[in-house]
Structures are given as C-alpha cells and as structure tokens.
Amino acid sequence: MNSKVIYEKSKGLSDFHLSYCPGCTHGIIHKLVAETLVDLDLLERTVGISSVGCSALNYDFFSCDMQQAAHGRAPAVATGIKRVRPDNIVFTYQGDGDLASIGIAEAIHAAHRGENITIVFVNNAIYGMTGGQMAPTTLLGQKTTTSQDGRDAASQGLPLRVSEMMAQIPGATYIERVSVHDPKHVNKAKKALKKAFDIQNKKLGFSMIEFISTCPVNWGINPKDSVDWAVDNMIPYYPLGVYKDKTVGEK
Amino acid sequence: MAKGRIIIDLNRCKGCNLCTYYCPVHILKLDETTTNDRGYTPLMVTEPEKCIACAFCATMCPDSVITVERFVKEANNE
DSSP states (O other): OEEEEEEOOOTTBOSSOOOSOTTOTHHHHHHHHHHHHHHTTOGGGEEEEEOSSGGGGTTTTBSSEEEEOSTTOHHHHHHHHHHHSTTSEEEEEEEHIIIIIITHHHHHHHHHTTOSOEEEEEEOSSBTTTTSBOOTTOOBTOOBTTBTTOBOHHHHOOOOOHHHHHHTOTTEEEEEEEEOSSHHHHHHHHHHHHHHHHHHHTTOOEEEEEEEOOOHHHHTSOHHHHHHHIIIIIHHHSOOEEEEETTTTOO | OOSEEEEEOGGGOOOOOHHHHHOTTOOEEEOTTOOOTTSOOOEEESOGGGOOOOOHHHHHOTTOOEEEEEEEOOOOOO
C-alpha cells in the first residue's frame, strides 16, 4: 500500500523550535503565514517585519527574509521596505501590545496612506511576553497582573476593537478578523491570509488580518480550556468576519 | 483498518494537548512514561489502526510536530 503525505511542516518555517509556551496559538498562526506564502509562491520575495513581544524572535522561525522593528514601529519599517522594493511582499507580524497600544499610530497611518503591505495582527487580550499585564484589548472583568479585580470600564476604559476601527479608514483595502480555535476556523483563517497576500501581490493596497489567539500561561488556564475561553469570551466581543473589502465590485 | 498514519517529531512536541483535544477518534495521548530532549511529555498514538487521516491533529499543532500520511490503494484498472 502506498501512502501520500497530506500534511507536513511547511517549507516556509525554519527548523528552529518555536519559543512560544506550550499550546500558544502563535504557532498555528506562524504555520498559516508560512503555508500561505508557500502556496502563493511568494516566499522567495517576501520580507517579514517582526515586532516586539512574544513574536519578537520570529525572524528565526520564518524561512523568508526578516527584519526586526522597534516596538510598535513595524508598519513604519514595512512602509520603508515596500517603497524601496515595491516588488517584494512585505508583511508585519504584531501582537496586541505592539499594534494596539504603542504602535497604534503607525498602524493607523500606514492604513491611511494605503501602503501596500499586510499586517498579521495577533490579539490574545493580554501582554504575553512581559508577564500578563492588561492590554488595550483585555476584556471587561478579565483579571491580569495589572487589573487584579478584573478590568473595569470606569477606570481602565473599554477594550479596543482594532478591526472595526481600521475598517473606518478610507485607505484600507481589506480587513478581516479570524480565529484559530478549531480546524474549520484554521482553514478559514488561511483563506483570509491568502486573500490578503493576494491583494498585496496585485498591488491593491493595505490589508490586515486580525487573529483571535490564546495565552494559556498568562490567562492561567490549560491550552484546551484557553481555546474554549477564547470562544466563549473573546469572540462575542470581537466578532469574526470581513470588516472591509474594497475589492468587491471593482472587477 | 487505518486510513493513514501520523509521524511524530518527538523533540518538537511541547505536550500542550491540543491535538488530543481535537482528534475525532481519540487515539492520541501524552506519553507520561517519558520526556523528550526539551523536558516535555511528548505525544503518542494509542491505537494507530483507528487513524482516519483527517489531519486535525496536525492542523491544530502549534509546533508542526505531526506529519500525516494517507494510505492510497494501488491503482487498479478493473
């Protein structure tokens, strides 16, 4: 009996062991980005921009060219690289501490200028690398090391919905929020990434894919339960779907 | 009769249990009797003959530990 390999480690990933904690869905998102670049045959001319946060070391994990940016400044670095080398595919990989907090201005202005880049935004509702502090995306009532009685709207404000906000920007072309909590949604997320990179390849403008991710260690629950926690708590506040698609009806 | 098999890269495994959670035929578990090079309890297959080669485990694995092979019958021209 013969056999056919139907799933293996993507060629877009290097042989480095990922530095993430066990069960962190960052690994799934890395895999999706790598698989998408391989499937679209873009890997050879892709430059990734890694950010600061848990994903800071991801220049070791992708087998395309990578550049490290200062905290929050990945879209600005991506803008520079894309303008100098417009035929390269440029993506940034940023967490919610990087994009939604310190780097929100860069992200907004990159979208506003309609830069032809793709942002992979990972939202896990907490600052992972620094030890579980409250992020702009932390849910109401969620306990973190800096909101020990749970986030309170009166003193800490409401969680920031980044995709909805970016969708209001006229310069943005494609904004979608996806999740990786089960195999079906992983496949959907891959389609979203394909669409985003395809838009960039066709020079149609700015795209951002927001991933709902988990942080088992800082949420203080095991990987299985954290996936369920994300489904029960994050997705109701951060609904999945396409928030903006300028390519529809412009054929 | 197994429809396929999985190949586990033991030393990449971090024992997070996501694959065991998503396996529809419940044939994956962590091998509590051993640890891998990095000190984690790695994955093992309990009943390989029940594998349906759905690749759910590999899809959900954050560390690309699992390679999935599907068995294909020899081409026959009948």
